[in-house]
Amino acid sequence: MRDRFLAALLMLVCALPLAGRAEVAACAAMSGQDSLSRSASQYLASLDVQKMSAARAQAIGVFYAPCGFRLAWTADGVTTAAARSMMVAMGQADRKGLRAEDYGLSWWGCRAAATEIPCVGRERELAQFDVDLTVAVMRFVSDLRYGRARLHSEKTGYAEVADSGFVANYIRENLVSSVEPSRAIQALEPSYPGYLRTESALNDLLTLENSEADVVVPDEARSLQLGDATVVAVALDERLAQFGLLPRYVEPASQLTFDAPKQRALARFQELHGLAVTGRVDRVTLRELNVPMKRRAAQLSMSLERWRWLPHEFVRPPVVVNIPEFRLRAYDPQGRVTLSMAVIVGRAGSRQTPILSAPMKEVTFHPYWNVPESIQMREIAPLVRRDTSYLRRHDYQIVSRSGAVLDSDSAEARRWLLSGQARVRQVPGRQNALGDIKFNFPNVFDAYMHGTPQTALFAQTKRDFSHGCIRVEDPSRLAAWVLRDERGWTADRIAQAIADPATVSVSLAAPIPVLLVYGTGIAAEDGTVRFFDDVYGYDSELAITLNEITRSRQKEDTRSWGVS
Known part of the structure; x- marks a missing residue:
């Protein structure tokens, strides 16, 4: 070669x-x-x-x-x-x-x-x-x-x-x-504000790393209770001060006590690191507190690396999903965030959400869910074998290869389904896995964004529950942003489309770039530096490659x- x-x-x-x-x-x-x-x-x-x-x-x-x-x-x-x-x-x-x-x-x-x-x-x-x-x-x-x-x-x-x-x-x-x-x-x-903020955060962290050593919080911090006076609280105080969450050089006596300001700072640390906000030093919080600054700098560096893979300019402001953050952001032409919401991504392992760039071309209200063959054979087929009424009770239809809808109560139709000769789809409605709205951006992975009837899952801190597609917390707000320049698609018309059970697809006059990205260290629009778990192990893979x-x-x- x-x-x-x-x-x-x-x-x-x-x-x-x-x-x-x-x-x-x-x-x-x-x-x-x-x-x-x-x-x-x-x-x-x-x-x-x-x-x-x-x-x-x-x-x-x-x-x-x-x-x-x-x-x-x-x-x-x-x-x-x-x-x-x-x-x-x-x-x-x-x-x-x-x-x-x-x-x-x-x-x-x-x-x-x-x-x-x-x-x-x-x-x-x-x-x-x-x-x-x-x-x-x-x-x-x-x-x-x-x-x-x-x-x-x-x-x-x-x-x-x-x-x-x-x-x-x-x-x-x-x-x-x-x-x-x-x-x-x-x-x-790249000239994106997010890239520039992250580069600035990296420089601040490198300066800190070069000027002082990491403060290690001992295991005993896990037993800290509000009001405890112990030398363990001093280490916690100094570590939180390194992150800029507490003032430096306070009176030694106040350092010894795990008081309300320390608890609030600890809760803020948990929020900035994608952890459950408890204000207590649990096992995961202790682990994250003791991640060395060198490792945090590497996370920011890998985020900058992945940013350079992106186009440096977009024909329209993009929609960006940061997978390990479980968050979607939409931007204006100046790169400022105009919409932000929680998302659910693919489960770590074999159902991971792909990293990709693709143009969003269509929004569908009340979509059918055409079940992927892998889900049909691995998950739905065993349920049908155990319960012949499962399809009807969950609003599924059996569809032939020619597109004809078959009788789901028919034993012959079920045999075709179980052998893979027929496909399954879920009709629009309350039980539909895609919710009321689907956002289509054609790609080789057949990934897309959609709503969900399982809204309680958005309360979870770690949200990798899907089969690979992205479930969005507020699909109606995202639809309003996507359709903001489409003639006739006012907020009232969007609300009417959601209320009306008919399936309606809207082709976008100008496609919108969709970016599914992976950054475990970022500087957010509010100026805070945030770190997230390497949920798919992509940072470890990239470090080996580099x-x-x-x-x-x-x-x-x-x-x-x-x-x-």
Whole structure:
């Protein structure tokens, strides 16, 4: 596979002309005018990309070849101010939720210093240094723009495919000659307020982590009662103060007592971490209190990573469901939350709600529930075998493959159902599993949003009860938001559609983006930083993937140039 890639890249390099009109200004920013740089460029042009690592070959093909192999980061044998600025920026990659070690920062300093003594005969060192720095900057730009992992791009359309041509040109136009690249770097990132808030929260947490150690709350805190005076309350006080939920540096005597302010702060901590709000240190609360700041920073970093997989712009304000938070939000054109409600998502295990991006195209009032075949065979068929009246009592119909409704009391129709030759659907009404409204956004998982007759489940803290679709707490409010721009669909008409038992489908004139996302650490619109349980284990999977990417990059960076 790699040989085929390099062969294709070599053909591309050979076929590439020098810079076209659109690239002339960008190429002009690259050096290559002094004799040493020209010699290094000639050396670079003579290299055989088939003997290099894939990253170096790509850099030469898409970055250097279009500009006549001019060097980018050195002039007269000395590193440029822009090069040093980029090294500083990549060295602070953790502030963006990235990893400095992904960009070779452990050895850039000595290599940069080694290039700062102009001398004849150092063309090879200059060229290799320049290319390796370009590889690092290309990774950095790509990681900020597209994310590192892009796990879901093929199946869900959840991510834009990384474009190395865009990356190379962006570097030439915005970074090669910039001594202050922060604005150009920020322009690569999503501009959503939620992303910016989360990045800011990460920076605050990293500052705190670097300045003080985690306070550990001991197990004895689980026995704390209001009014207890004990040294255990001091640890709880200090830990809650680290989270900004209590003032720091209070009188020692007040620290010793588990009083009402501490209890309120503890209840607030539970609320911000998706826990049952009791104001007591139970087992789960103690576990969450003692999660290290380093782990919390990793959660925020992974949320930023997943945000980069999203489109940077939407044709209409989106509806976003954050799965581990069990919450839906709808936004206005400025990215502000205009609607928020609880949701129920798929059960952890085999019925998980998928991560995806899809356009909502239709709203259906009083929908039929066409039972998926897997649910029909695993859940409904055993109930029908035990109770032949089950279908009729729960408003189910048996439907033939041709769409004809069969008599559910017929033994023959039930045989077809049990063998999978006929399907089951539930008619609209009080018992219908989809409630009064269904929100359709076609996707490969056949996931959608809908109401539910089981409204008591919204009182639960952890709400992973569905078969994979999303049950919404207030479908009528969501319908009003979705249909707000549809001609004639006023609040009164929506109320009438809900009251009328007829099934009505409304096609949206302009589809609305729906995003099913996964973030266990976020900075909410009210400024609070919230953390949630990794209900599907996706953070653990992503951490493994990111570690593998880092190891792969480090291994590639230490490979020989393959030249004598």
